[in-house]
Amino acid sequence: MFGQLFPRKRAFITGAASGFGLEIANKLAQDKWHLAIADINVERLASAKNELEMLGATVIAIELDVTDWSAIEKAASQIKQAWGGVDLVFNNAGVAGAGKMEEIPQNEWERILNIDLWSVIYGCRAFIPMLKHQGSGHIINTASSAGTLSAAEMANYNVAKAGVVSLSETIKVELAPHNIGVTVICPTVFKTNLGESMSGETANERNLQAQLDESKVTSADIVKDTFKAIRKNKLYVMTQIDAKLGWRIKRWMPELYAKLMAHCYKKRIWIYKHLK
Numbered sequence: 318m319f320g321q322l323f324p325r326k327r328a329f330i331t332g333a334a335s336g337f338g339l340e341i342a343n344k345l346a347q348d349k350w351h352l353a354i355a356d357i358n359v360e361r362l363a364s365a366k367n368e369l370e371m372l373g374a375t376v377i378a379i380e381l382d383v384t385d386w387s388a389i390e391k392a393a394s395q396i397k398q399a400w401g402g403v404d405l406v407f408n409n410a411g412v413a414g415a416g417k418m419e420e421i422p423q424n425e426w427e428r429i430l431n432i433d434l435w436s437v438i439y440g441c442r443a444f445i446p447m448l449k450h451q452g453s454g455h456i457i458n459t460a461s462s463a464g465t466l467s468a469a470e471m472a473n474y475n476v477a478k479a480g481v482v483s484l485s486e487t488i489k490v491e492l493a494p495h496n497i498g499v500t501v502i503c504p505t506v507f508k509t510n511l512g513e514s515m516s517g518e519t520a521n522e523r524n525l526q527a528q529l530d531e532s533k534v535t536s537a538d539i540v541k542d543t544f545k546a547i548r549k550n551k552l553y554v555m556t557q558i559d560a561k562l563g564w565r566i567k568r569w570m571p572e573l574y575a576k577l578m579a580h581c582y583k584k585r586i587w588i589y590k591h592l593k
């Protein structure tokens with residue numbers, strides 16, 4: 318799978334009990350990796366552990382809340398003690414949120430920023446010293462095209478994911494001299510259980526849910542590109558055409574991009590088509 322890149326085959330994955338995280342774990346399990354899987358959902362975590370062991374992985378299941386710094390720090394120590402280090406660190410757990418800027422309640426802003434941004438900061442802070450000591454490894458942070466495209470009525474999620482993109486770009490440079498790779502995942506919508514993390518009470522959340530329901534893109538598609546990026550030590554993973562195209566238009570013609578987005582929003586087209 319990764320050739321001789323990571324012969325000791327050790328990975329830490331947050332949000333590994335469902336969706337993208339579970340798909341990553343599945344693929345690594347088929348290659349007999351040692352997996353430390355972390356999640357807040359105890360039942361799904363237990364069933365993931367069984368599934369992965371049946372596929373041939375050695376599994377440590379860690380029930381934790383990624384917003385708890387001491388829990389992440391403890392997980393890092395546990396892994397060091399069990400396996401002497403780690404090769405791949407996936408800071409992946411996340412939740413979705415949407416709403417008009419001024420209507421998103423304060424506690425919802427805090428929930429999204431804590432789970433989607435602070436967790437990734439914690440994951441990087443906890444594992445970078447271990448990776449530097451080894452002089453090897455790769456950090457993979459799950460952002461979203463929300464962090465690169467800044468769609469309307471998703472300010473809290475966009476801000477968190479833009480933070481993840483910026484953090485990843487920064488440490489890519491900082492860690493290069495230490496032989497540590499960094500990749501940031503920026504997909505548009507693909508099919509997972511992400512919608513369960515929203516209340517579904519607002520029009521914006523229902524719009525996002527409708528996109529999740531009708532997406533034909535799967536976690537397996539994103540994992541394939543992610544593993545390729547790790548092998549080639551590429552920074553960005555943008556699988557879907559709208560993720561790639563939107564990012565390029567925004568970088569090359571930022572004013573035009575803002576106008577196009579405003580037009581789509583006003584006319585309720587593209588990602589806004591379900592927004593009532």
Ligand SMILES: NC(=O)c1ccc[n+]([C@@H]2O[C@H](COP(=O)([O-])OP(=O)(O)OC[C@H]3O[C@@H](n4cnc5c(N)ncnc54)[C@H](O)[C@@H]3O)[C@@H](O)[C@H]2O)c1
Nearest residue numbers: 332335336337356357382383410411461506507509510511
């Ligand atoms: N599905 C999409 O369309 C999409 C698009 C872009 C980015 N993403 C990102 O992909 C990542 C994975 O999400 P997914 O789509 O697989 O959704 P998912 O809901 O299927 O999986 C997310 C997992 O994270 C766990 N989790 C949530 N809060 C947690 C916490 N506080 N502590 C520990 N674990 C927690 C959940 O229990 C769940 O198992 C997220 O960061 C999400 O923002 C998803």
